[in-house]
Amino acid sequence: MARPHIMFVQAQDLPWQKGLYGPGREDVEMKMLSIDEKGTDATTIVRYPAGWQRTAPEYNTAHEEFMVLDGEITINGQTYDRHCYGFFPAGYTREAAASPKGAVLLTMFYDKPMIVNGKGKTFDEKLLVKFVDPKMMDWDPGLVDPQLAKGVAIKPFRTDPYTGEVSFLYCSPPHRVPPGMAKPQWTHPMVEELYVIEGDYVWGDCGRMGPGGYAWWREDVYHGPSGTDTGYHLFVRTIGGPLVNTFATEKLPFTWDAPYNPQIPDELKKYAKGYVKPKNY
Numbered sequence: 001m002a003r004p005h006i007m008f009v010q011a012q013d014l015p016w017q018k019g020l021y022g023p024g025r026e027d028v029e030m031k032m033l034s035i036d037e038k039g040t041d042a043t044t045i046v047r048y049p050a051g052w053q054r055t056a057p058e059y060n061t062a063h064e065e066f067m068v069l070d071g072e073i074t075i076n077g078q079t080y081d082r083h084c085y086g087f088f089p090a091g092y093t094r095e096a097a098a099s100p101k102g103a104v105l106l107t108m109f110y111d112k113p114m115i116v117n118g119k120g121k122t123f124d125e126k127l128l129v130k131f132v133d134p135k136m137m138d139w140d141p142g143l144v145d146p147q148l149a150k151g152v153a154i155k156p157f158r159t160d161p162y163t164g165e166v167s168f169l170y171c172s173p174p175h176r177v178p179p180g181m182a183k184p185q186w187t188h189p190m191v192e193e194l195y196v197i198e199g200d201y202v203w204g205d206c207g208r209m210g211p212g213g214y215a216w217w218r219e220d221v222y223h224g225p226s227g228t229d230t231g232y233h234l235f236v237r238t239i240g241g242p243l244v245n246t247f248a249t250e251k252l253p254f255t256w257d258a259p260y261n262p263q264i265p266d267e268l269k270k271y272a273k274g275y276v277k278p279k280n281y
Contacts, residue, residue: 003036007203007223008194011045011212020046022062024115027052028171033195034216039112043193043216048073053098056104059120062094063110063127064088065167067235068198071103072105073250078131083197085157085167087129091120103127106235108193126161143168145245151176163225164242165190167235172199174231183225189241191215199232200277204252207260210275221263226253 011031014064020024021042022033030044035042048071065087072081080086088094090111139153155169185205192203196213203209204225217223219240236243260274 003034003041003191003218003265005218005221006034006216006265006268007206007215007221007263008209008213008215009033009264009268009272010210010275011195011214013273014268015271016047020044020111020113020115022109022115023059024060024113033111033214034077036194041108041110043106043108043214045069046105048099048103048105050102051100052102053096054094056117057093057095057119058115058117059091059093059123060088060109061090061114061116061267062112063090064113065108065110065158065237066105069106071099071101073097073099073103073105076130076183077194080131081133082132082171085129085132085134087127087158087167087175089123089125089127092128093119108237129158131184132157139171145243159242163240165238165240166243167237169197170234170236172228172232174199174229176231177227177229177254180251181253181254183227184248185222185224186245186247187220188217188238188246189219189244190238190242192243193221193237193239195235197233197235200228200230201232201234201277202227202229202258203254204254204258206262207257207258208275208277210277213275222248225252227254227256229256 014031016029028048031045033043067085068080076095134155137155141153143154144152152172157176159166159169194215196209196211262272
């Protein structure tokens with residue numbers, strides 16, 4: 001089901017709540033970044049406290065996709081530290097899991113999560129991505145849409161074998177501004193989800209996203225122009241198909257000082273604050 005358009009909020013301004021929005025992990029904390037209108041598919045930040053563990057098998061009735069933002073967690077003997085990634089299909093068994101020092105994970109659920117004790121009977125092996133450590137990968141500029149400015153690059157996490165949906169890391173060097181400080185807006189025929197890991201991403205029509213900035217960019221909605229004075233490192237996911245960019249023909253003026261002008265649902269407006277960039281001296 002559809003989720004509301006969110007462009008954009010800072011995750012730091014959203015409240016923590018106890019447990020997931022489905023049963024089985026009442027001993028974690030969660031921030032809800034976005035959720036569909038039926039309360040099923042959602043993107044969250046999940047905080048596992050120091051000492052958290054599961055010593056018996058369990059499985060999730062929903063697909064669970066995650067990237068570690070901070071700390072580390074060990075699942076089925078594999079340790080996931082900062083920026084490591086996994087995609088566990090519904091029914092995939094976690095034999096055991098633990099986070100001795102605590103961990104914070106960006107986590108996407110593809111249905112309402114229901115954690116069930118015991119071993120799952122079946123799961124779709126084509127969807128399973130057990131472990132990716134992007135710190136051990138090279139950035140690949142050849143994977144970037146050639147319509148975009150030079151200097152950006154990608155580290156791929158997954159491509160859905162059925163839908164073509166992709167999840168990846170995306171980086172840009174600083175000072176990526178077109179000549180004349182003008183650039184077109186653009187859109188997509190699918191949803192693009194963005195989470196800023198590091199750096200600043202500036203939108204001429206919405207303002208400056210800093211680390212923790214989150215967007216659920218709905219289909220056929222134009223935004224921009226955009227650029228970065230600092231460089232950025234993003235987690236990006238598409239929903240509804242592979243990444244396709246459609247650019248407007250008119251170039252619009254761009255500024256680094258665009259005011260915060262969020263396009264967000266009413267329930268998020270009380271949390272929406274402009275990003276205040278800290279001094280680096």
